[in-house]
Amino acid sequence: MTEMPSTTRRVVDVPEGAWVRCDGCAAMIYRRLLEENLRVCPECGHHYRIDARTRIRQLNDADTFEEFLSDLESSDPLEFEDRLPYKERLAELKDKSGEHEAIVVGKGFVKGRPVIMGVMNPMFIMGSMGAVVGEKVAAAAERAIAEDLPLVMVTCSGGARMMEGMVSLVQMAKTAAAIAKLDEAGGLYIVVMTDPTTAGVAASFAFLGDFTLAEPGAQIGFAGPRVIANTIKTTLPKGFQTAEFMLEHGYIDRIVRRKDLRSEIARLIDYCNK
Amino acid sequence: MSSRPSVSEPQMNHSKYLLEFEKPIAKMEQEIQRLESSQVESGRDYADIIKSIRDQLTAALREAYGNLTPWENVLVARHPRRPLMRDYIRMLCRDFCELHGDRQCADDKAIVCGFARLAGQRVMLIGHHKGRDTREKIESNFGCAHPDGYRKAMRAMKLAEKFHVPIVSLVDTPGAYPGVESEERGIACAIAVNLMEMSRLKTPIVACVIGEGGSGGALGIAVADQVAVMQHAYYSVISPEGCAAILWKSGEHAPKAAKALRLTPEDLLRLKLIDAIVPEPLGGAHRDPEATGKNLETWIGRSLRELKRPKVETIVRRRYERLRHIGSFHESVAADNPTKVSKTRSRRRQPAARVITAAQS
Numbered sequence: 298m299t300e301m302p303s304t305t306r307r308v309v310d311v312p313e314g315a316w317v318r319c320d321g322c323a324a325m326i327y328r329r330l331l332e333e334n335l336r337v338c339p340e341c342g343h344h345y346r347i348d349a350r351t352r353i354r355q356l357n358d359a360d361t362f363e364e365f366l367s368d369l370e371s372s373d374p375l376e377f378e379d380r381l382p383y384k385e386r387l388a389e390l391k392d393k394s395g396e397h398e399a400i401v402v403g404k405g406f407v408k409g410r411p412v413i414m415g416v417m418n419p420m421f422i423m424g425s426m427g428a429v430v431g432e433k434v435a436a437a438a439e440r441a442i443a444e445d446l447p448l449v450m451v452t453c454s455g456g457a458r459m460m461e462g463m464v465s466l467v468q469m470a471k472t473a474a475a476i477a478k479l480d481e482a483g484g485l486y487i488v489v490m491t492d493p494t495t496a497g498v499a500a501s502f503a504f505l506g507d508f509t510l511a512e513p514g515a516q517i518g519f520a521g522p523r524v525i526a527n528t529i530k531t532t533l534p535k536g537f538q539t540a541e542f543m544l545e546h547g548y549i550d551r552i553v554r555r556k557d558l559r560s561e562i563a564r565l566i567d568y569c570n571k
Numbered sequence: 572m573s574s575r576p577s578v579s580e581p582q583m584n585h586s587k588y589l590l591e592f593e594k595p596i597a598k599m600e601q602e603i604q605r606l607e608s609s610q611v612e613s614g615r616d617y618a619d620i621i622k623s624i625r626d627q628l629t630a631a632l633r634e635a636y637g638n639l640t641p642w643e644n645v646l647v648a649r650h651p652r653r654p655l656m657r658d659y660i661r662m663l664c665r666d667f668c669e670l671h672g673d674r675q676c677a678d679d680k681a682i683v684c685g686f687a688r689l690a691g692q693r694v695m696l697i698g699h700h701k702g703r704d705t706r707e708k709i710e711s712n713f714g715c716a717h718p719d720g721y722r723k724a725m726r727a728m729k730l731a732e733k734f735h736v737p738i739v740s741l742v743d744t745p746g747a748y749p750g751v752e753s754e755e756r757g758i759a760c761a762i763a764v765n766l767m768e769m770s771r772l773k774t775p776i777v778a779c780v781i782g783e784g785g786s787g788g789a790l791g792i793a794v795a796d797q798v799a800v801m802q803h804a805y806y807s808v809i810s811p812e813g814c815a816a817i818l819w820k821s822g823e824h825a826p827k828a829a830k831a832l833r834l835t836p837e838d839l840l841r842l843k844l845i846d847a848i849v850p851e852p853l854g855g856a857h858r859d860p861e862a863t864g865k866n867l868e869t870w871i872g873r874s875l876r877e878l879k880r881p882k883v884e885t886i887v888r889r890r891y892e893r894l895r896h897i898g899s900f901h902e903s904v905a906a907d908n909p910t911k912v913s914k915t916r917s918r919r920r921q922p923a924a925r926v927i928t929a930a931q932s
Contacts, residue, residue, distance in 0.1 A: 368902045368903045369900050369901070369902060369903075370900060370901060370902070370903045371899070371900055372899040372900050372901050373899075374842060374899035375831070375832070375833045375842075377831055377832075378831060379818035379819060379827075379828075379831060380818065380819065397903060428897075428898030428899050428900045429898075429900045431897075431898055432898050432900060435895060457786070457787075457808050457809075458808075459808060459809055459814050459817070459818065459832070461808075461899075462807065462808050462832045462833050462834065463806060463807065463808055463832075463833070463834070463839060463842065463844050464842065464844065464897065464898060464899060465808050466786060466787070466790055466807075466808040467790070467844060467894070467897045467898075468897070468898065469762075469763075469766055469787060469790060470766045470769075470770065470790060470794045470894050470897075471894045471895060471897055471898070473763060473766035473767040473770060473794075474766070474767070474770035474771070474794075474890075474891055474894045474895065475895070476767060477767045477768075477770050477771050478891070480767075481771070495759075496759075496787070497786070497787055497808075499759035499763070500758070500759040500760075500762040500763050500766075500787045500791075501762075501763050501766055502763070503759070503763070504757075504759050504760040504763035504764075505763050505764070505767055517759075518754050518759065519747065519749075519753070519754060519758045519759040519762070519787070520746075520747070520749030520750075520753070520754070520758070521749075524749045524813075525749045525750060525751065525754070528748075528749050528750055529750055529751060533751065534751065537751065537754070538754060542754075542755075546755050546756070546757065547757075548757045548760055
């Protein structure tokens with residue numbers, strides 16, 4: 298269940314160079330145009346994965362986002378080691394990405410409306426959830442209750458983080474319990490599912506939103522596609538485990554293009570009178 | 572259902588289900604059996620020889636089962652003769668009243684639910700059932716539940732809450748069913764809802780992993796006030812094979828992954844992720860299902876009694892606190908002194924974790 302979706306299928310970031318070939322339609326696109334278009338292909342509408350800081354800039358009013366719990370780091374409870382010790386992996390990632398963990402949480406403003414927001418980072422072990430992600434999600438829910446603000450979670454994750462073993466798995470229950478508290482307090486919880494939202498994160502706080510929005514084409518599901526293909530011994534139907542598939546089967550409310558996310562979030566906040 | 576073999580019957584006849592490290596043990600068991608039968612036929616007395624082989628057998632079992640590697644432990648947890656949910660129902664429950672269906676689309680046989688009288692109490696019993704014979708295994712997808720199973724379990728748990736009956740959950744699954752229909756009917760959503768609702772159900776919940784505790788599919792019925800894992804069961808975020816395939820790029824490294832994942836009950840207890848280990852008889856649950864069942868019943872009885880005293884509001888509050896404090900992390904300090912840890916948290920404050928002692932067997 299914690300299979301990480303292949304990063305070769307869709308690159309995490311837009312490749313270097315003035316011109317890039319779109320992963321969606323193979324058209325050559327001028328890089329600056331892609332950036333101006335929120336990293337969505339102007340030709341085919343392919344939504345690139347984006348890092349948490351870029352996402353926060355895109356969604357929040359300029360210079361309003363205040364991060365909290367920014368320094369939490371994993372204590373490596375298992376002293377996990379595969380081909381590389383987990384501690385080294387974390388240190389390397391920290392150097393490379395400048396991030397401490399796979400989620401950024403804080404208070405921001407969406408079209409003037411104050412919100413508590415969490416944004417997951419695909420650059421950090423595929424946005425996987427260990428103890429720190431679990432803690433920050435729970436803390437964000439508690440902050441939303443304390444300040445009586447809507448909670449907006451932008452999910453992007455391959456699932457629970459293997460390197461923290463059962464500590465990771467139990468974060469699913471912890472985040473779900475925190476969302477239950479928010480629900481009981483009458484708080485508004487909006488989830489924006491982006492590519493990918495799968496496994497342990499999908500099966501916990503991501504699928505517990507009062508409202509669930511998703512970006513077009515985002516991979517959303519529980520089990521890894523290869524695992525499913527192995528089980529059923531046949532190829533998977535086209536469009537399986539996409540946002541569109543989830544919409545058709547009744548598991549998300551709306552598919553929203555990146556450029557419309559701000560106004561859609563603001564609209565829901567207004568309808569809920571929050 | 573009546574075609575299912577009774578668990579106590581096969582006892583010695585598990586030669587075709589031997590794990591590699593059990594082979595010398597099986598030889599001795601066969602030898603004892605042979606001597607016993609020839610003793611009857613020939614009228615001679617082999618008691619001394621039998622006793623000496625029995626002593627060797629006990630020593631060999633102690634040797635093998637006292638030093639199981641995490642991977643061997645996983646193999647014991649998956650042993651084809653290991654007692655299953657329905658075996659425990661038969662052994663431990665009086666008057667089991669099974670409840671079927673999720674009231675939405677199906678009755679998933681991978682999860683069994685119903686009222687039972689167990690350990691001297693009325694309980695709502697839920698649990699994964701892997702299936703004993705081929706027909707049962709196929710019906711229950713080898714214990715891999717669809718969303719329907721999780722919704723059925725939630726329905727049963729809501730009834731338990733409504734009628735103030737405690738919930739006993741027995742976990743034994745490789746994981747939720749990875750299939751197209753499972754995804755179409757929202758497996759992620761079904762598990763997420765169970766996690767959320769179980770965190771606030773106003774009735775005591777105790778859960779024990781009796782075999783395989785396979786990731787989200789296991790946790791989906793295992794959010795509880797008291798959590799135990801049987802001595803040779805395991806509980807993991809991902810199967811060792813799956814982990815090896817991703818991190819070592821080959822499923823063959825499963826033994827390495829099993830070790831790294833800290834999935835054995837001892838590790839989980841040490842990490843304060845579970846409250847107790849339910850002991851198994853020497854040589855594993857499959858060697859003596861009845862004794863295993865008694866140990867399980869002892870743990871369930873004790874855990875439920877402990878949860879009888881506090882008010883249900885207190886129980887629910889403690890359940891939340893317990894979940895809220897699971898995790899291990901620290902705040903990073905200045906980059907020049909990355910080793911300094913300013914804050915760590917471990918999950919449990921109280922009550923202290925413990926191992927219950929083996930019932931005499």
